[in-house]
Amino acid sequence: AKxxxxxxxxxxxxxxxxxxxxxxxxxxxxxxxxTIGLGQDxxxxxxxxxxxISMSLTAVTSLLEKYKIDxxxxxxxxxxSETVIDKSKSIKTFxxxxxxxxxxxxxxxxxxxxxxxxxTAALLNCxxxxxxxxxxxxxxxxxxxxxxxxxxxxxxxxxxAAAIAMLIGPDAPISFESKxxxxxxxxxxxxxxxxxxxxxxxxxGKLSQTCYLMALDSCYKSFCHKYxxxxxxxxxLSDADYFIFHSPYNxxxxxxxxxxxxxxxxxxxxxxxxxxxxxxxxxxxxxGDESFQSRELEKASQQASKRxxxxxxxxxxxxxxQVGNTYTASLYAAFASLIHNKHSELTGKRVVLFSYGxxxxxxxxxxxxxxxxxxxxxxNISTVxxxxxxxxxxxxxxxxxxxxxxxxxxxxxxxxxxVTSKDSSLLSPGTYYxxxxxxxxxxxxxxx
Ligand code: ACO
Numbered sequence: 001a002k003x004x005x006x007x008x009x010x011x012x013x014x015x016x017x018x019x020x021x022x023x024x025x026x027x028x029x030x031x032x033x034x035t036i037g038l039g040q041d042x043x044x045x046x047x048x049x050x051x052x053i054s055m056s057l058t059a060v061t062s063l064l065e066k067y068k069i070d071x072x073x074x075x076x077x078x079x080x081s082e083t084v085i086d087k088s089k090s091i092k093t094f095x096x097x098x099x100x101x102x103x104x105x106x107x108x109x110x111x112x113x114x115x116x117x118x119x120t121a122a123l124l125n126c127x128x129x130x131x132x133x134x135x136x137x138x139x140x141x142x143x144x145x146x147x148x149x150x151x152x153x154x155x156x157x158x159x160x161a162a163a164i165a166m167l168i169g170p171d172a173p174i175s176f177e178s179k180x181x182x183x184x185x186x187x188x189x190x191x192x193x194x195x196x197x198x199x200x201x202x203x204x205g206k207l208s209q210t211c212y213l214m215a216l217d218s219c220y221k222s223f224c225h226k227y228x229x230x231x232x233x234x235x236x237l238s239d240a241d242y243f244i245f246h247s248p249y250n251x252x253x254x255x256x257x258x259x260x261x262x263x264x265x266x267x268x269x270x271x272x273x274x275x276x277x278x279x280x281x282x283x284x285x286x287x288g289d290e291s292f293q294s295r296e297l298e299k300a301s302q303q304a305s306k307r308x309x310x311x312x313x314x315x316x317x318x319x320x321x322q323v324g325n326t327y328t329a330s331l332y333a334a335f336a337s338l339i340h341n342k343h344s345e346l347t348g349k350r351v352v353l354f355s356y357g358x359x360x361x362x363x364x365x366x367x368x369x370x371x372x373x374x375x376x377x378x379x380n381i382s383t384v385x386x387x388x389x390x391x392x393x394x395x396x397x398x399x400x401x402x403x404x405x406x407x408x409x410x411x412x413x414x415x416x417x418x419v420t421s422k423d424s425s426l427l428s429p430g431t432y433y434x435x436x437x438x439x440x441x442x443x444x445x446x447x448x
Pocket of ligand 1: 030031032033034036037038116154155156157158191203204205206208209212248249251252325358
């Protein structure tokens with residue numbers, strides 16, 4: 001199989017959201033902390049009728065329908081999620097009725113979990129399957145689905161919710177450059193979910209930022225090393241057209257891109273422009289650890305990378321800024337933003353992605369964009385995802401109503417024997433929603 005990669009995408013996020021500006025005021029945070037400080041505009045959240053299963057049902061059925069894919073053509077289905085609804089039964093099995101109905105139960109794959117990385121693990125598995133000798137000629141399907149909610153406090157504005165479905169196969173418009181991959185895996189307690197009675201993580205915010213940036217450094221080094229070995233020349237930011245990052249909040253994305261520029265500067269100062277050389281010069285003698293602690297370096301490298309950020313990163317930031325951190329879906333929501341903004345000018349471009357999951361696991365990998373025919377053309381993917389239509393038709397909730405919703409969800413987490421309001425009035429036609437959890441914890445969904 002040649003040019004294996006992403007053939008088609010669909011994105012779903014709840015139509016309910018809060019404005020970060022309103023949340024700032026409600027939380028008593030200083031004005032601008034969430035919007036400028038974190039760089040976020042809005043945050044989507046599930047109400048009591050939605051969850052990671054309903055969102056993934058919606059994304060998968062919509063993808064199959066809009067690209068006219070027969071469920072029998074799917075040979076592998078993998079889900080990435082860190083939202084635990086059941087400690088044994090995979091989210092994948094909740095999606096199986098879509099395929100069983102058409103007589104297809106011959107579908108490999110289960111769920112992958114490690115914080116925000118599970119979607120990437122699922123994606124790499126599917127790509128590897130299609131490139132392997134066990135591939136049976138059918139498509140792979142990857143689903144990333146998460147509802148990111150935090151306890152009251154500084155992490156709460158960095159929540160979000162979404163599901164993304166991606167069809168995987170050969171001759172793809174978005175293909176993997178599989179040789180160019182760098183990973184960094186290690187043991188850390190930066191963000192984890194040890195409390196099985198709560199949906200909220202235990203999070204050391206500052207540590208998680210440092211872990212993220214250190215993993216980025218390490219992945220970039222391996223990535224560059226492999227590139228250089230295979231291509232016989234150094235890799236620098238100029239060798240890719242776009243850089244896409246796991247996006248817990250936009251400020252971290254700005255810092256990440258700046259960090260890559262600093263890496264280029266250290267490795268080969270002639271690969272960065274004169275302004276960057278001048279701004280970064282004073283930091284060339286810092287040790288690795290010092291460089292992660294230096295606020296001055298952070299500011300200087302952000303300034304030095306601003307121009308490149310605007311062309312190589314900014315077009316990827318729309319959905320993460322509007323919807324929030326969607327955990328496993330976050331990186332792919334950023335990618336969806338790029339397709340939405342630039343679909344007509346991406347042919348031939350190289351896109352480098354960085355996936356991070358606390359705990360910790362991270363991979364940097366490279367994709368190449370090709371022109372292919374309908375229905376898998378980028379312009380059709382953009383039309384199907386309809387990002388602006390979905391953003392525009394949302395319903396704003398006040399922070400008070402948002403907090404009330406989270407309180408209700410706290411009580412519902414792990415509970416049995418309840419029916420929901422079954423109120424689907426805010427959902428668009430075709431959306432799945434939760435109706436009931438019975439006395440045996442069995443969950444029931446309906447489609448609007
Ligand atoms: N106007 C403008 N900027 C402001 C203002 C203001 N009024 N107030 C603060 N800021 C800036 C700060 O200077 C800081 O920016 P800087 O880092 O560029 O200096 C930024 O806003 C955030 O302020 P902090 O005081 O650092 O925020 P706090 O520590 O309260 O919380 C944090 C931020 C740690 C990210 C928290 O939201 C969190 O724990 N989130 C969850 C963890 C997370 O997402 N980690 C990322 C990787 S792991 C993952 O994906 C889950």
